[in-house]
Amino acid sequence: MNKRLSSAIAATLRLAFLVVLLASPGVSTGDDRLTFAFAENAPPYSYSLDNRAAGLFPELVQLAFSFTPDYSVNSTVMPWSRAQHNVRRGLADGFLTYPSGERQDYAIFSEKPLFTQDFGHLVYSADNPNAQLIESASGFADLADLKVIVEKGSKWEDENLPAYLERVPGRDLETMMHLLMLRKAGDFFVQPAEDARFIARKLGYGDRLKVRKVDFIPNALIPFHIGVSRNARSAAQVIQQVDEVMQTPEFVLQRNQLIERYR
Structure with a gap:
């Protein structure tokens, strides 16, 4: 009887030890799940859809980690300020963002960007009487007599669009699109x-929208890198x-295909 009791106790202790061992930092369970935080209201990049993370950025991060042997990702959405706070404090493991100096203080970033946001596009209506001029312009000087719609408070536009362009301010991108397509302001x-x-597409203007890629807009490329909190295990x-x-060709191919679907 004592032997059977001793054996049961020993088996229980071995099981408890195994549980503690697997839960200890630095011990991989073979599927370490990371939590990535995304902005809840930044479509098409990230947003909340049926209480889950949706958009290009969550899809890109999921794609990247589908190729890693040891890690998978759980995506969450929240206000962007909270997402950054959570990564800083280690309450979330990572995010996808521009690796500013401040963010590098509390996160380790991938060497290359996962996505590059390109502001080098002129957006206009096919119905605009100046459409031909916009399509042929080789610099902002060619557009000096036209009105540019800007977002209120945008520091990037203040710094990168010439001061001589007459500005029409809009509260946000939806307002700007209405000013362009509906009000023709x-x-x-x-x-x-x-x-x-x-x-x-959301506002019903997709069939009249024109987008032209140009090379005369300064500071147009903004790189977004995967960042992992320095407080995260095995960052x-x-x-x-x-x-x-x-660096793998198969990943690069699938990433480019995914990005193209959003363009």
Whole structure:
């Protein structure tokens, strides 16, 4: 009887030890799940849909980690300020964002961008009487007599659009699209193609939207890198696997196909 009791106790202790071991930092269970935080209201990049994360950024991160052998991702959405706070504090493992100096203080970033946002597009209406001029312009000087629609408070537009352009301010991108397509208050605005096409389709202007890629807009490219909180377990190892994945031809092909669907 005592032997059977001793054996049962020993088996229980071995099981308890195994549970503690697997739960200890630095011990991989073979499927370490990371939590990535995304902005809840930044379509088409990230937004909440039926209480889940949707948009290009969650899809890109899920794609990247589908190629990693040891990690998978759980995506959450929240106000962007809270998402950054959570990564800073280690309450979330990672995010996809521009690796500013401040963010590099509390997160480790992938060597190469997972996505590059391109502001080098002129957005206008096919019905605009100045459409031909917009299509042929080789610089902002050619557009000096036109009105550009801008977003109120946008520092990027203040710094990168010439001061001589007459500005028509809009509260947000939806308002800007209405000003362009419905009210015809301005001739064009500058935005990434993904943003413009998403909003145009949402508001019913997709069939009249024109988007032209140009090379005369300064500071047009904004890189977005995968970042992992320095408080996250094995952060350096996670980024190492991400960097390796992003060099593989199959991943690059699938990433480009995914991005193209949003353009």
